[in-house]
Amino acid sequence: MEDLQRILKRWCNASGAKFNTQKTEIIPIGTLEHRVRVIETQKAKRDSEEIPAYIHIAKDGEPVRILGTWIGNKMDNENVWSVQLNKIDHALEEWEKSNPTIEGRKLIIQMVVGGMTQYLTQVQGMPTSTEKKLEKKIRKFM
Numbered sequence: 001m002e003d004l005q006r007i008l009k010r011w012c013n014a015s016g017a018k019f020n021t022q023k024t025e026i027i028p029i030g031t032l033e034h035r036v037r038v039i040e041t042q043k044a045k046r047d048s049e050e051i052p053a054y055i056h057i058a059k060d061g062e063p064v065r066i067l068g069t070w071i072g073n074k075m076d077n078e079n080v081w082s083v084q085l086n087k088i089d090h091a092l093e094e095w096e097k098s099n100p101t102i103e104g105r106k107l108i109i110q111m112v113v114g115g116m117t118q119y120l121t122q123v124q125g126m127p128t129s130t131e132k133k134l135e136k137k138i139r140k141f142m
Contacts, residue, residue: 021055
């Protein structure tokens, strides 16, 4: 942790960038015992300094968002997609209010469903169950 902070400080000084440590999250890697110990002790190693309390340490099953994708130990990909499915539902409900034509509906599906799923599918992958839910939403909207 100390080495990382030193490197980041040097990089920020050289580049003029500012690193927001208040948004820092850590995903412990290694054995289950090690991950649990890091969370409980707030230390990366037994003899290292304590990780500051303002830095969030993700538990197993808790996803952390990085560059538009979700990563973490033992996370549930279904839960990651449920947020996106809710956004799609809301967007389609709003578009429904304008009573679009069939051609309009086709374009809306391409724009909303395609636009809201393309990147996440590429970087995260899409569970088969999510794909089926999307197909059902598309058929209903059409």
